[in-house]
Amino acid sequence: MAQTTKTKRLLPGFRLTMGFSILYLSLIVLIPLAALAAKSASLPAGMWWETVTAPRILASYKLSLMTSFFAAAANLFIGLLLAWVLVRYRFPGRRIIDGLIDLPFALPTAVAGIALTTIYAPNGWIGRLLAPLGVKIAYSPLGITLALVFIGLPFVVRTVQPVLQDLEADMEEAAVMLGAYRRKIFFRVILPELVPAMLTGFALAFARGIGEYGSVVFISGNMPMKTEIAPLLIITKLEQYEYGQAAAIAVVLLLISFLLLLVINLLQRRAGRRLHAA
Amino acid sequence: MAATIDQTLPENKPMRTPRHLTESGAVRALLIGVALLLVGAIILLPLATVITQAFSKGWDAYAAALRDPDALAALRLTLITAAIAVPLNTLFGLAAAWAITKFKFRGKQLLVTLIDLPFAVSPVISGLIYVLLFGAQGLLGPWLQEHNVSIIFATPGIVLATMFVTFPFVARELLPLMEEQGVQDEEAAVTLGARGFRVFFKVTLPNVKWGLLYGMILCNARAMGEFGAVSVVSGHIRGETNTLPLHIEILYNEYKFSAAFAVASLLMLLAVVTLIVKSVVESRIHRN
Numbered sequence: 033m034a035q036t037t038k039t040k041r042l043l044p045g046f047r048l049t050m051g052f053s054i055l056y057l058s059l060i061v062l063i064p065l066a067a068l069a070a071k072s073a074s075l076p077a078g079m080w081w082e083t084v085t086a087p088r089i090l091a092s093y094k095l096s097l098m099t100s101f102f103a104a105a106a107n108l109f110i111g112l113l114l115a116w117v118l119v120r121y122r123f124p125g126r127r128i129i130d131g132l133i134d135l136p137f138a139l140p141t142a143v144a145g146i147a148l149t150t151i152y153a154p155n156g157w158i159g160r161l162l163a164p165l166g167v168k169i170a171y172s173p174l175g176i177t178l179a180l181v182f183i184g185l186p187f188v189v190r191t192v193q194p195v196l197q198d199l200e201a202d203m204e205e206a207a208v209m210l211g212a213y214r215r216k217i218f219f220r221v222i223l224p225e226l227v228p229a230m231l232t233g234f235a236l237a238f239a240r241g242i243g244e245y246g247s248v249v250f251i252s253g254n255m256p257m258k259t260e261i262a263p264l265l266i267i268t269k270l271e272q273y274e275y276g277q278a279a280a281i282a283v284v285l286l287l288i289s290f291l292l293l294l295v296i297n298l299l300q301r302r303a304g305r306r307l308h309a310a
Numbered sequence: 311m312a313a314t315i316d317q318t319l320p321e322n323k324p325m326r327t328p329r330h331l332t333e334s335g336a337v338r339a340l341l342i343g344v345a346l347l348l349v350g351a352i353i354l355l356p357l358a359t360v361i362t363q364a365f366s367k368g369w370d371a372y373a374a375a376l377r378d379p380d381a382l383a384a385l386r387l388t389l390i391t392a393a394i395a396v397p398l399n400t401l402f403g404l405a406a407a408w409a410i411t412k413f414k415f416r417g418k419q420l421l422v423t424l425i426d427l428p429f430a431v432s433p434v435i436s437g438l439i440y441v442l443l444f445g446a447q448g449l450l451g452p453w454l455q456e457h458n459v460s461i462i463f464a465t466p467g468i469v470l471a472t473m474f475v476t477f478p479f480v481a482r483e484l485l486p487l488m489e490e491q492g493v494q495d496e497e498a499a500v501t502l503g504a505r506g507f508r509v510f511f512k513v514t515l516p517n518v519k520w521g522l523l524y525g526m527i528l529c530n531a532r533a534m535g536e537f538g539a540v541s542v543v544s545g546h547i548r549g550e551t552n553t554l555p556l557h558i559e560i561l562y563n564e565y566k567f568s569a570a571f572a573v574a575s576l577l578m579l580l581a582v583v584t585l586i587v588k589s590v591v592e593s594r595i596h597r598n
Contacts, residue, residue: 270542
């Protein structure tokens with residue numbers, strides 16, 4: 033760790049800043065996370081497996097994965113559209129809209145949660161319109177998905193925007209010269225360039241959705257086996273003082289998140305290579 | 311075809327896209343319309359809901375909800391938490407960025423990955439890990455009880471969980487900025503005889519001040535608004551271990567909707583101010 037090259041030794045403070053960084057990182061992040069691993073490992077293997085495969089737990093994983101997936105998929109299209117409009121077109125209010133895209137990042141999740149529940153409840157602004165049609169949004173998986181669409185909105189927009197911005201006009205011009213129509217240019221020339229960024233945004237939104245709690249817990253209704261998300265079950269187990277089981281559920285959830293992050297990293301590395309090759 | 315291209319390829323005019331490189335007016339209008347509709351439905355509607363619900367029982371009820379002793383206690387705890395978490399994470403961000411961007415060492419990439427780790431952890435799990443460590447049945451629980459130290463269901467736990475979820479914000483903004491800046495300026499200052507902290511305050515800090523501010527703003531917004539992680543460690547003791555988001559939850563679950571939204575409007579204001587400052591700072595960074 034302490035091997036600095038001679039030329040850069042000139043600057044002071046390596047030991048101090050490095051020492052503090054490692055200490056702080058260990059105290060706040062690494063040791064507590066190790067406690068999770070230790071607690072989960074303290075559960076006998078049989079019990080561990082029994083916990084994470086109990087029907088109620090499996091149902092919650094399935095719900096969390098499904099709603100996050102559909103929300104991220106919806107954001108794939110919404111995000112592409114918003115990024116396209118914000119980068120390519122000029123219209124009044126564009127900068128305000130651009131700034132508002134980040135609102136789901138800045139708004140505390142509890143505020144988002146109660147606001148969305150109020151909108152989609154049977155007597156809410158949107159819920160009231162759909163209730164006569166027999167569509168129930170709040171307190172159903174659909175409501176959870178819509179809350180996750182809100183939370184995940186910025187991801188695809190913010191990953192696609194810079195790529196679209198840097199896209200050179202040459203290729204599009206060449207395609208025009210070759211006689212391609214606009215639609216064909218979009219699908220054959222522009223879209224392939226955007227796909228890695230879109231997938232990155234998708235995976236980020238997906239990963240965020242799986243762990244999301246505050247914005248979902250109000251709108252979900254929390255019915256066991258039906259609308260109970262995995263993070264909520266961790267809290268339920270904690271309240272029953274089943275620390276080992278809570279840790280086991282958490283470990284599986286974390287593994288899924290890390291797997292997704294790994295995929296993101298691979299995607300970005302591939303995209304990076306493509307750019308360097310070009 | 312060739313004629314249109316000739317007409318529409320004048321010298322670089324960045325704002326006007328040549329006609330063959332964009333959609334027809336109707337398609338453009340349609341796409342902009344759908345985009346505005348989506349932003350309205352997904353983002354503006356919740357904002358409008360918070361405001362209308364907050365004032366649904368009039369100004370007096372709104373003011374009363376904010377002047378409630380429990381609300382004030384929650385506000386105080388939220389401010390205390392942010393006042394501890396943000397400076398510490400800022401100090402860490404500066405130290406980590408200095409070590410990572412100004413020196414070469416083995417394991418650098420691993421360190422960067424570890425700093426980002428809290429972003430990949432569900433808020434609930436971020437709270438859980440501290441309960442497993444410091445809770446009554448946690449690894450250090452018995453020892454803490456013996457010495458009469460309470461961390462979980464008390465302020466220290468709330469601060470720790472908040473520090474965890476806001477851990478990467480400052481470092482993450484500083485790393486790319488300081489990497490780009492390189493080491494020449496600092497090395498020149500050292501060669502001219504400046505000492506460590508002077509180099510930092512006179513050379514490095516002025517170069518990264520906007521990025522630093524940006525990271526601190528994001529860190530602060532998250533620190534004040536965190537719900538899941540804090541919810542796990544707080545124990546929800548009214549007037550004692552409730553932060554503003556937790557106070558909102560309690561009011562909402564007691565069907566005191568207008569009071570819940572009144573308190574929520576405070577946090578919404580914080581979010582909107584954060585976004586405005588963010589866009590101002592962003593344009594500053596671009597200008598530099």
